[in-house]
Amino acid sequence: MELLINNIRRYISLSDEEAKEIMSFFELNKVSKKIMLLEKGDESDFTLFVSSGCLKMYSLDKDGIKHIIQFASEDWWISDLYSFLTGNPSEYYIESVKDTSYLKLTKEQREIMLEKHPKMERFFRIMCEYNIIHSRKRIVDLMQTPAKERYEKFCKMYPTIVNDVPLKHIASYIGVTPEFLSKLRSIR
Amino acid sequence: MELLINNIRRYISLSDEEAKEIMSFFELNKVSKKIMLLEKGDESDFTLFVSSGCLKMYSLDKDGIKHIIQFASEDWWISDLYSFLTGNPSEYYIESVKDTSYLKLTKEQREIMLEKHPKMERFFRIMCEYNIIHSRKRIVDLMQTPAKERYEKFCKMYPTIVNDVPLKHIASYIGVTPEFLSKLRSIR
DNA sequence: CGAAAATTTGACATGACTCAACTGGAGTGG
DNA sequence: CCACTCCAGTTGAGTCATGTCAAATTTTCG
Numbered sequence: 001m002e003l004l005i006n007n008i009r010r011y012i013s014l015s016d017e018e019a020k021e022i023m024s025f026f027e028l029n030k031v032s033k034k035i036m037l038l039e040k041g042d043e044s045d046f047t048l049f050v051s052s053g054c055l056k057m058y059s060l061d062k063d064g065i066k067h068i069i070q071f072a073s074e075d076w077w078i079s080d081l082y083s084f085l086t087g088n089p090s091e092y093y094i095e096s097v098k099d100t101s102y103l104k105l106t107k108e109q110r111e112i113m114l115e116k117h118p119k120m121e122r123f124f125r126i127m128c129e130y131n132i133i134h135s136r137k138r139i140v141d142l143m144q145t146p147a148k149e150r151y152e153k154f155c156k157m158y159p160t161i162v163n164d165v166p167l168k169h170i171a172s173y174i175g176v177t178p179e180f181l182s183k184l185r186s187i188r
Numbered sequence: 189m190e191l192l193i194n195n196i197r198r199y200i201s202l203s204d205e206e207a208k209e210i211m212s213f214f215e216l217n218k219v220s221k222k223i224m225l226l227e228k229g230d231e232s233d234f235t236l237f238v239s240s241g242c243l244k245m246y247s248l249d250k251d252g253i254k255h256i257i258q259f260a261s262e263d264w265w266i267s268d269l270y271s272f273l274t275g276n277p278s279e280y281y282i283e284s285v286k287d288t289s290y291l292k293l294t295k296e297q298r299e300i301m302l303e304k305h306p307k308m309e310r311f312f313r314i315m316c317e318y319n320i321i322h323s324r325k326r327i328v329d330l331m332q333t334p335a336k337e338r339y340e341k342f343c344k345m346y347p348t349i350v351n352d353v354p355l356k357h358i359a360s361y362i363g364v365t366p367e368f369l370s371k372l373r374s375i376r
Numbered sequence: 377c378g379a380a381a382a383t384t385t386g387a388c389a390t391g392a393c394t395c396a397a398c399t400g401g402a403g404t405g406g
Numbered sequence: 407c408c409a410c411t412c413c414a415g416t417t418g419a420g421t422c423a424t425g426t427c428a429a430a431t432t433t434t435c436g
Contacts, residue, residue: 061332069324082321085314114310121309122302126273128316133270135323136257142330143363144249147392166414175331180392182416335424354382368424370384 001028001051003075004103011126012119022120025113026103031096038094044083045107050076053100054164058172059092068173071097071161077127097165142175148184150174189216189239192291195263199314200307210308213301214291219284226282232271233295238264241288242352246360247280256361259285259349265315285353330363336372338362 004026005019014022026049031037037055038044048055054073057080058066069092072078083090084107105113114120141150154174155162162170168178176184192214193207202210214237219225225243226232236243242261245268246254257280260266271278272295293301302308329338342362343350350358356366364372 059328059332065332067328067331069328081317082324085317085321118306118309121306121313125309125313125316128313128320129269129273132316132319132323133273135320135327136270139323139326139330140247140255140257142327143255144247144253168414177393178415179394179417182414183392186416356382365425366383367385367426370382371424374384 001103003051004049007049007075008120008123012123014119018117018119022113022117025109026105028101029104030101031099033096033098033100035096036093037096038080038090038092040091040093041089042083043087044080044090044092044094045087047077047079047084047105047110048072048094049103049105050074050078051101051103053102054097054161055094055100055102056097056165056169057092057094066172067175068169071158071165071169071173073158073160073164097169147174147176147180148187150176151181151184189291191239191263192237195237196308196311200311202307206305206307210301210305213297214293216289217292218289219287221284221286221288223284224281225284226268226278226280228279228281229277230271231275232268232278232280232282233275235265235267235272235293235298236260236282237291237293238262238266239289239291241290242285242349243282243288243290244285244353244357245280245282254360255363256357259346259353259357259361261346261348261352285357335362335364335368336375338364339369339372 001023004023005014008014008019008022028051037048038057040060050072052074054071055078056068057070057072057078058068060066070078078094080090080092080094082088083092114124141153145153151170151174154170167181171178171181174181189211192211193202196202196207196210216239225236226245228248238260240262242259243266244256245258245260245266246256248254258266266282268278268280268282270276271280302312329341333341339358339362342358355369359366359369362369
């Protein structure tokens with residue numbers, strides 16, 4: 001897919017030849033909405049790149065309440081790195097929010113790819129670095145920003161996702177109950 | 189320093205020759221407590237590896253309240269990746285909590301090092317991946333774990349740091365006011 | 377020892393949650 | 407195409423976790 005190659009080229013340069021080879025490590029898949037791609041307890045031996053649609057990753061707490069860790073819509077990567085790296089069973093779930101097509105890179109394929117294309121180490125390194133920046137901002141927000149502002153920020157930052165997912169998912173992502181988010185919205 | 193080399197060897201293998209060369213990109217520094225290593229507004233063009241002592245990274249909100257993003261004691265890395273990567277002025281502060289010695293790797297030196305030792309791409313990639321895992325756990329905790337438990341987890345996870353820093357810093361890290369943490373502790 | 381900082385304590389305020397009831401669409405099946 | 411169900415979303419009353427502010431106490435350290 002064009003989209004993936006452009007995504008990679010944002011951080012490193014690739015010849016057309018290389019691009020084609022790299023693509024060959026990925027497998028294209030399509031799912032309809034509400035399909036589980038990863039269940040808690042499974043080993044997450046893959047990383048996904050969403051080419052259209054939207055996925056969500058979440059955990060369930062002891063009361064069975066969902067906490068959304070990440071959305072991934074078009075042009076985003078998503079995986080349970082913990083399980084992916086350590087081989088331990090996953091703590092999280094990954095599920096489609098709408099009809100979605102994605103490219104799948106298995107752990108095994110990634111190792112082979114990194115072996116053959118050490119450039120890609122650089123790509124994944126940089127991608128991770130940006131991910132860390134993002135995670136840190138989110139941590140700071142959870143600590144120092146009131147819920148109402150978190151919601152407004154979310155809407156500004158992810159206008160696409162706001163249209164793709166039900167409100168209660170957004171509530172979960174920003175860390176409040178759906179009822180409370182509803183009240184926040186009505187106040188404005 | 190031995191410590192740094194062992195830290196790197198946790199993820200990739202290095203010959204003694206390589207280890208020596210890699211060390212040469214770092215600069216050893218020592219500071220006493222309460223010294224600012226990075227101020228908001230500066231460009232953070234370095235990454236630090238703490239070889240003894242303890243550093244903290246924090247943001248200040250509009251009311252001037254500190255929110256600790258990360259501690260780094262012996263054998264930890266710390267940097268404001270955002271500023272380090274983008275060259276934009278930093279949003280954060282880095283300050284020593286006690287007398288500390290650390291190894292400094294500048295952006296420039298890192299680029300040269302990565303050029304000469306592409307292996308290190310792999311090291312930084314893996315380090316970042318583990319960092320992301322950790323950040324995600326912290327996000328989930330902030331969302332789904334009550335403050336008391338967060339405190340208990342912190343004590344278990346970072347017994348060293350508990351002794352190194354005042355309580356109010358821990359309160360800040362787990363995302364509560366010092367007064368409230370104090371009450372939590374007295375309840376037990 | 378004495379000043380400054382860290383920690384504790386208490387009274388009170390508030391943001392966010394719980395639970396239950398209600399509303400309004402979006403399917404679904406007859 | 408209607409009746410029915412099932413969610414998502416809203417609303418309200420009451421509660422709980424955590425914050426605020428101010429003061430008292432303890433610890434740290436020059």
